[in-house]
Amino acid sequence: MPSRNTVITFLAAAGVVLFFVFTAPTRVVPHDGKLHLRYWMITGMKEIIPYYATSFNAMQDSIVVETTPIPWQEHEKKILTAVLSGDPPDVVNQVTPVAKWASRMALVALDDYIARDRFDTSAFFSSLWGEMKWQGHVFAIPVFSGSYALFYNRELFREAGLDPDRPPRTWDEVWQYNARLVKRDAKGQIVRMGFIPNYGNLMTSMLMAWELGAKFLSDDGKTVHLDDPAMVKGLEWTVKFYEAYPREDVAAFMAGFGFADQHGFIARKVAMMVLDSGFPDQIKLYRPNLDYGVAMIPSFEGCPTASASGSWWMAIPRGAKNPEAAWQFMKHAASKQAQLREVQMTEESLFPANKLAAADPEFINSRQREIFVAQMEYSHSPSIVPMAHDVFWREFLGAQERAIYGKQSPEEALKDGERVLQGILDEALAYDNYVRGQMTFPGVK
Amino acid sequence: MSQSATSRKFWTRRRQEGMFGYLFASPWIIGFVLFGLYPMVMSLYYSMSRYDVLRVPEFIGLQNFSTLLSHDPYFWNAVWNTVFYTVVRTPLAIAGSLFLALLVNNAIRGVRVFRTVYFLPSIVGGVVLSVLWLWIFNPQYGLLNAFLNLFGIKGLLWLQSPEWSKPSLVLMSLWSIGGGRMIVFLAALQNVPLELYEVVDLDGGGWWRKFYHVTLPMISPVLFLWFIIEVIFGFQVFTEAYVMTKGGPLNSTMFYNLYLYYKAFDDFDMGYASALAWLLLLLSLVITLVQFTVGKFWVYYESER
Numbered sequence: 001m002p003s004r005n006t007v008i009t010f011l012a013a014a015g016v017v018l019f020f021v022f023t024a025p026t027r028v029v030p031h032d033g034k035l036h037l038r039y040w041m042i043t044g045m046k047e048i049i050p051y052y053a054t055s056f057n058a059m060q061d062s063i064v065v066e067t068t069p070i071p072w073q074e075h076e077k078k079i080l081t082a083v084l085s086g087d088p089p090d091v092v093n094q095v096t097p098v099a100k101w102a103s104r105m106a107l108v109a110l111d112d113y114i115a116r117d118r119f120d121t122s123a124f125f126s127s128l129w130g131e132m133k134w135q136g137h138v139f140a141i142p143v144f145s146g147s148y149a150l151f152y153n154r155e156l157f158r159e160a161g162l163d164p165d166r167p168p169r170t171w172d173e174v175w176q177y178n179a180r181l182v183k184r185d186a187k188g189q190i191v192r193m194g195f196i197p198n199y200g201n202l203m204t205s206m207l208m209a210w211e212l213g214a215k216f217l218s219d220d221g222k223t224v225h226l227d228d229p230a231m232v233k234g235l236e237w238t239v240k241f242y243e244a245y246p247r248e249d250v251a252a253f254m255a256g257f258g259f260a261d262q263h264g265f266i267a268r269k270v271a272m273m274v275l276d277s278g279f280p281d282q283i284k285l286y287r288p289n290l291d292y293g294v295a296m297i298p299s300f301e302g303c304p305t306a307s308a309s310g311s312w313w314m315a316i317p318r319g320a321k322n323p324e325a326a327w328q329f330m331k332h333a334a335s336k337q338a339q340l341r342e343v344q345m346t347e348e349s350l351f352p353a354n355k356l357a358a359a360d361p362e363f364i365n366s367r368q369r370e371i372f373v374a375q376m377e378y379s380h381s382p383s384i385v386p387m388a389h390d391v392f393w394r395e396f397l398g399a400q401e402r403a404i405y406g407k408q409s410p411e412e413a414l415k416d417g418e419r420v421l422q423g424i425l426d427e428a429l430a431y432d433n434y435v436r437g438q439m440t441f442p443g444v445k
Numbered sequence: 446m447s448q449s450a451t452s453r454k455f456w457t458r459r460r461q462e463g464m465f466g467y468l469f470a471s472p473w474i475i476g477f478v479l480f481g482l483y484p485m486v487m488s489l490y491y492s493m494s495r496y497d498v499l500r501v502p503e504f505i506g507l508q509n510f511s512t513l514l515s516h517d518p519y520f521w522n523a524v525w526n527t528v529f530y531t532v533v534r535t536p537l538a539i540a541g542s543l544f545l546a547l548l549v550n551n552a553i554r555g556v557r558v559f560r561t562v563y564f565l566p567s568i569v570g571g572v573v574l575s576v577l578w579l580w581i582f583n584p585q586y587g588l589l590n591a592f593l594n595l596f597g598i599k600g601l602l603w604l605q606s607p608e609w610s611k612p613s614l615v616l617m618s619l620w621s622i623g624g625g626r627m628i629v630f631l632a633a634l635q636n637v638p639l640e641l642y643e644v645v646d647l648d649g650g651g652w653w654r655k656f657y658h659v660t661l662p663m664i665s666p667v668l669f670l671w672f673i674i675e676v677i678f679g680f681q682v683f684t685e686a687y688v689m690t691k692g693g694p695l696n697s698t699m700f701y702n703l704y705l706y707y708k709a710f711d712d713f714d715m716g717y718a719s720a721l722a723w724l725l726l727l728l729s730l731v732i733t734l735v736q737f738t739v740g741k742f743w744v745y746y747e748s749e750r
Contacts, residue, residue, distance in 0.1 A: 011468065077710060080498055104499040104713065189585065251605040252584035318499075390711040401695055405607070420518065424712075431495040434503040 038089035043069035052333040088317040099386030102134035109443035142353035146310035167295035190253040208234030210306035226418035235410035309379040492719035509720035531679030541622035546630035567624025575688035607697035
């Protein structure tokens, strides 16, 4: 049996080892005289090092970008805890609204860098650039975006006796086309739809609200109007749709939809859908011979089309140690050349945030691409009530659901949602007011 | 080893042994304080604050709790959904497991095979199980509706209807009645002394008398334990709703923990979410205390003879 001294020595040694295990830096930085920049990138299915990172590493000698892919579902929590730990990566990539993070003082303002380098902010699509700002300061750089358009199945158009070269231009036409495209089996179950208002990347009711000029937030950012008349009108169209095509029937039909070849459009079960600029690659992958066309998103007679932007941005998180090098890297990633190459190299097409890249003949090489670029000019930011972003969308979708189920009229449903949303916004404003006395926006003088 | 006079006095044998005791228990103590106690104390503080993780907390007293109880339209809905799920599911799950345990407690040929077969489904759980059941519940192509169609019954919109979404999730949770719970019941059943059954035989009692007057009282402590475990488990229902329904339709599967999750990790409303968590703890505590009180009337402990 070991003596008491041995036991004490052993425990002391174990304590020392544990101490160093917990306190030692976990990252081993190579001593090659270069600055190693940590970049956390959201990744979909494939973990690839993006071109803008490898090209940045190749074009200069002093900075090495080390890319760490972070899974799509986890990215918000990862960055949340990284900022909280005080040792975040140097650059992060995100897709949720900039304001959600900037308003919480989690990002470093880039105003000084932009002014010093005379960074050309007009090179970006204006709706995307607008999303990068919070209270007049710029907190992120847009790199890619989603752009949306109407996809329609030419083969199903022909089957239904519609002209495959004449996609619908107005919502009335969508209604008429749908009526001709709907198909039921002997038991009366729906087996094909022309259009489904709440299936696709963007909600039809919201598109309608945008094109009719809905204003959801007062100029001072303190009062929300979820029941804006334009929103009510948009929602009424959706409710009317479900009066014509019972919700239960459509829900049963949609329950089998999923990703890849179970996607309604790829499975040739829905003939018209609003989808994003990366979708043609999905079609190529899962049903390469699908005969489809892409057109501008329909609108009400006399209204401009509307779409949403979905920005994919980069920023410097609060507490990052190498902001200067991070800025250099971000500038490169947003440049025309880097974006053009990246778009060509990725399997699922990204849409460049840089207008110059989007306007380049190398990018605009098809009618499809022209439509996506044109549609970007009409895009609206999905960050509508930035300080209560997730609540806004949850309340909007909840109100839409209640209206579709006939529990409330569109107006009542939106009013109820507005009440909840206003309560949350008031809380957020009160908290913001308190925090202003305790903390400042990083990088803002 | 030389020791000074003062230290000899201080380090009596009793003290020394005490110190060693704490030293050996220290890995657990340190772990508990750092990863158990500290987070709990902090979450109690956050529950009385506005706090979004990224910025400093603002102390607001009990405001979160009063908002929750009186102004939040989702809170009572979430409580109702969770209580419904727990109240419907717990007896069914326990009765189901007990039934299976009684079946495989018989000394028939191949009983080991049956035990294994009943146990097998419980190996699959969590997200995988949820995705699997999405297809079983599918209104057009699902197994369940195909089965009902055989009898000429028109299938239901299981997860897509607000009336059926909760019962559907209860049904799905019965998938694992042959799991650990059945094994524990089986062990309890095998501990029931055979002479008690012989007494019933002598008195001319049938299987029901044996079950009601012998089996149930003898395994009541185990049943009681599982009632407590399953009620607490029921209150924590999350994965199924998160994967399969996202709380819908019409918030009919917006369970307590799912609402808490959305508040914490979508809205970053960590103060409010902490308040939700503490209320859930209180609720679980009250119900467990009630169960203990009621348990006195039906749980039979041999040692109390």
